[in-house]
Amino acid sequence: PAPVRIRGLSKTYRVGFFLNKQVKALQGLDLDIAPGQVYGLLGPNGAGKSTTIKILMGLVRASQGEALLFGESPDRPHVRRQVGFLPENPSLYEYLTGREFVTLAGRIFGLSGQELDQRVTRVLGEVGMGRASDLQIRRYSKGMVQRTALAQALISQPRLLVLDEPTSGLDPLGRRQMRDIILAEREKGTTILFCTHIISDVEALCDRVAVLVGGKRVQEGSVQELVSAR
Numbered sequence: 430p431a432p433v434r435i436r437g438l439s440k441t442y443r444v445g446f447f448l449n450k451q452v453k454a455l456q457g458l459d460l461d462i463a464p465g466q467v468y469g470l471l472g473p474n475g476a477g478k479s480t481t482i483k484i485l486m487g488l489v490r491a492s493q494g495e496a497l498l499f500g501e502s503p504d505r506p507h508v509r510r511q512v513g514f515l516p517e518n519p520s521l522y523e524y525l526t527g528r529e530f531v532t533l534a535g536r537i538f539g540l541s542g543q544e545l546d547q548r549v550t551r552v553l554g555e556v557g558m559g560r561a562s563d564l565q566i567r568r569y570s571k572g573m574v575q576r577t578a579l580a581q582a583l584i585s586q587p588r589l590l591v592l593d594e595p596t597s598g599l600d601p602l603g604r605r606q607m608r609d610i611i612l613a614e615r616e617k618g619t620t621i622l623f624c625t626h627i628i629s630d631v632e633a634l635c636d637r638v639a640v641l642v643g644g645k646r647v648q649e650g651s652v653q654e655l656v657s658a659r
């Protein structure tokens with residue numbers, strides 16, 4: 430089954446003091462992501478990108494439609510274990526070092542001993558946090574926090590990586606580093622869902638892209654098709 434399959438997905442949030450108003454965040458979204466694809470979900474603020482990702486991660490319940498990971502519901506623990514998630518503003522324990530934080534994530538995943546140590550060292554190296562991982566997280570730049578959070582997402586060797594605005598708020602160097610890490614991960618054959626409002630990131634990284642506006646898909650295709658349609 431495909432890493433991601435979404436059909437007729439809708440989400441209406443109730444807002445206002447009496448929960449008497451509605452925000453239609455998603456209105457009948459369809460999305461298919463094949464193995465090994467780097468798939469961009471592109472759209473302006475409020476388009477419904479985060480809501481899509483939160484439903485896929487089992488953090489928000491859909492109002493209608495279905496969202497499947499590898500053909501199964503995101504609620505199933507064995508499915509979730511195959512997915513690495515980088516949230517938009519990851520919160521890390523400030524007083525741990527990056528290495529301690531990623532080690533903790535590995536332990537929660539069920540790793541231990543030498544295997545845990547080796548995997549922690551490898552993912553920290555992959556995200557360029559070799560030496561800096563011995564500093565406390567409260568001393569990190571935003572880019573270092575993002576890369577440590579990505580190392581945490583990679584510790585389980587996920588088949589699917591879901592990235593919510595991984596480059597937003599980073600300086601040009603930080604953005605470049607994040608892009609290079611994503612490209613390296615793509616070389617390994619990992620399927621990646623990449624949500625952003627930055628079109629140049631999509632051009633640099635993605636095989637296919639869906640453009641979301643107002644909770645609806647307004648375009649879908651290869652990056653070439655998208656660029657020539659402009």
Ligand code: ADP
Pocket residue numbers: 442443444452453454472473474475476477478479480481
């Ligand atoms: P994006 O990630 O593309 O910026 P979101 O999925 O965050 O879009 O938001 C889509 C719409 O849903 C926006 O109008 C947003 O204000 C609204 N929304 C998102 N989360 C909530 C929430 N928890 N409660 C109410 N409205 C929300």
Ligand code: ADP
Pocket residue numbers: 444474475479480517
């Ligand atoms: P994004 O749109 O990029 O997800 P936001 O700043 O819009 O980021 O949202 C930050 C958080 O607030 C998210 O958890 C989102 O679900 C929630 N949120 C967004 N819009 C609303 C809203 N109108 N009412 C309540 N919560 C909201």
